Amino acid sequence: MSTDxxxxxxxxxxxxxxxxxxxxxxxxxKSRLLHLKRNNRSITHREFxxxxxxxxxxxxxxxxxxxxxxxxxxxxxINGSSIEVLLLHQTAENTWKCMVSxxxxxxxxxxxxxxxxxxxxxxxxxxxxxRDLHFESTVPFWEEVERIGHLPLxxxxxxxxxxxxxxxxxxxxxxxxxxxxxxTAGLHFDAPLLKSISDKGVHIHEVILHVGIGTFRPVKxxxxxxxxxxAELATIPRETAEAINKAxxxxxxxxxxxxxxxxxxxxxxxxxFLHSGSKWTDIFIYxxxxxxxxxxxxxxxxxxxxxxxxxxxxxxxxxxxxxxxxIAVSERYRFFSYGDAMFIED
Numbered sequence: 001m002s003t004d005x006x007x008x009x010x011x012x013x014x015x016x017x018x019x020x021x022x023x024x025x026x027x028x029x030k031s032r033l034l035h036l037k038r039n040n041r042s043i044t045h046r047e048f049x050x051x052x053x054x055x056x057x058x059x060x061x062x063x064x065x066x067x068x069x070x071x072x073x074x075x076x077x078i079n080g081s082s083i084e085v086l087l088l089h090q091t092a093e094n095t096w097k098c099m100v101s102x103x104x105x106x107x108x109x110x111x112x113x114x115x116x117x118x119x120x121x122x123x124x125x126x127x128x129x130x131r132d133l134h135f136e137s138t139v140p141f142w143e144e145v146e147r148i149g150h151l152p153l154x155x156x157x158x159x160x161x162x163x164x165x166x167x168x169x170x171x172x173x174x175x176x177x178x179x180x181x182x183x184t185a186g187l188h189f190d191a192p193l194l195k196s197i198s199d200k201g202v203h204i205h206e207v208i209l210h211v212g213i214g215t216f217r218p219v220k221x222x223x224x225x226x227x228x229x230x231a232e233l234a235t236i237p238r239e240t241a242e243a244i245n246k247a248x249x250x251x252x253x254x255x256x257x258x259x260x261x262x263x264x265x266x267x268x269x270x271x272x273f274l275h276s277g278s279k280w281t282d283i284f285i286y287x288x289x290x291x292x293x294x295x296x297x298x299x300x301x302x303x304x305x306x307x308x309x310x311x312x313x314x315x316x317x318x319x320x321x322x323x324x325x326x327i328a329v330s331e332r333y334r335f336f337s338y339g340d341a342m343f344i345e346d
Contacts (some may be wrong), residue, residue: 004289006012008222012304013325016312020156021338024168028190032333032340036316036324039346041203043324045331048341050189060254062086062240062261065182065206067174068325070149070166075112075120083112085122085133088180088213089233094141096133098122099213106131118144130213142177143151149153152180154337156303169337178183178210179232179236184300184337185258203247205240207264208280209233219305224286229273234264241268244293248273255345259308262315265293286310296345301335302331303342315345 004010025031033051035044072085080101084101091097100106113119117139137144146233151161151169158276161169169296171186172194198204214230221227244265245255256262267281268274269292285291297315302308313321324342333340 002121005150005313006224007088008185008219008224008305010318011224011306011313012029013322013329015304015335019098019329019332019335021334021340022157022159022289024187024338025334026174028168028188029193031176031188033188034324034333034340034342035159035326036320036342036344037318037346038316038344041320041323043327046343049193051188051343052193052200053322054343054345055197055200055202055255056253058247058252059202060243060252061202061204061257062244062265063171063173063186063189063204063206063256063257064178064209064260064264065171065173066183066210066287067177068151068170068182069177070209071151071152071180072150072161073145073148073306074113074150075114075211077106077112078110078185085112087133088309089178089210090130094135098131098137100125100131100132103212104210104277115148116142117188149286156206159339168272173206176208176210178208179195180213181211182260182337183209183260185261185341188298188341189257189315201241201300204251206237207240208235208262209260209264211260218303219307222308227284227307229282229284231282232260233278233280234267234281236268236274236276237278244274247292254293254327255296255298256294257298258296259299259302259311262291262294262297262311266291269293270337273291283309285300285314287314289314291315296343298341298343299337300337301325301333301337312342312344 001127029049031048033046033048084097118137120133120135212232219227267283
C-alpha cells in the first residue's frame with residue numbers, strides 16, 4: 001500500500017457548500033443511492049428504495065439501534081452570561097462528561113442554571129477540554145432534558161434544530177438512548193421498507209454503538225496513523241453474534257448499515273468468530289487494515305479528511321471511492337447526515 005494513503009491530504013476533496021444537505025429528503029426511502037460494485041468497478045444511480053432488490057434472501061443486515069437524545073443544553077453562568085454544553089456520556093449517578101461549546105468560555109468551576117428545575121456544577125476542564133457536570137434536578141432528569149434540551153445537529157447543518165428533527169434525525173428502529181449524533185445511514189429506512197426487506201428473507205439484527213465525541217473531532221495529524229480515536233460504547237447482543245457467525249460459516253453476506261455498525265462488528269471479531277457483549281471500542285479502520293466481518297456496506301457521504309471516509313476507502317478501495325465521490329459531486333448528490341447514500345458490494 002502506498003504511504004500516500006496514510007496522509008491526511010489524501011482524503012481531502014472539493015465539495016460545493018450547496019451540496020451539504022440542510023434538511024432530510026421528503027420521504028426517507030426516496031433519497032438517492034449510489035450503487036458501487038467492487039468486482040467490476042461499476043457505479044449505478046438509484047433510489048434508496050431500490051435497496052430491496054439489491055439485498056438477497058439469507059443476507060444478514062446489521063443496524064445500530066442507538067437513539068439520539070437532546071444533548072445540547074443552554075444555561076446561564078453565575079455572572080449572568082450564557083453557556084452551551086454538549087452532554088457526552090454518563091459517568092456516575094447525576095454526573096455526565098460534557099463539552100463546553102467553543103466561544104462560551106468557562107474559566108473556573110461553577111454552578112450553571114439550565115432551567116427552573118435543573119442546575120449543575122461544572123468542573124475544571126481535563127487535558128482534553130472535557131468537563132464533569134454534577135446535576136441537581138427537582139424533577140426526573142430525563143423528563144427535563146427532553147423538555148429543555150436540543151438535538152445536537154452537526155455544525156455543518158446551519159440552522160437551529162426543530163420539532164421535525166426529533167423525528168427525522170432518528171432511525172425508525174432507534175431504542176436505547178445514548179448517542180449525540182445519529183447513525184445516519186439508517187435514516188433512509190422507513191417501516192414499510194424494513195418489513196419488505198424482512199419478508200424477502202433478509203435477517204435484520206441490531207448492535208448498539210453510542211455515537212460520541214469522535215464525531216465532532218477532526219483528524220489533525222498529518223499522518224493518519226498518529227490519530228487517536230475516542231472510545232465509544234458498543235454492544236453486540238448474543239442473537240446478533242450467533243446470526244453473524246452462522247452467516248460467515250454458510251458463506252452468506254453480512255451487510256452493515258453505517259460505519260457505526262461496521263465498527264461494532266469488526267471490534268468484536270476475534271479468533272475466527274464474533275463475540276457478544278459490551279465494551280468501549282476505539283477501533284480505527286483505514287486503508288491497510290483488514291475488514292473481517294462486513295461483506296457489504298450502506299453508508300452516507302462523509303466529510304473530507306474524516307475517519308469515516310478513511311474507513312470506506314479501506315472497504316471500497318481508495319481509488320474506487322475517490323472516483324465515486326467525484327461522480328457524486330458532479331451529479332449533485334446531497335452530502336452528510338441528511339444527504340444521500342451509497343451501497344458498496346462485490
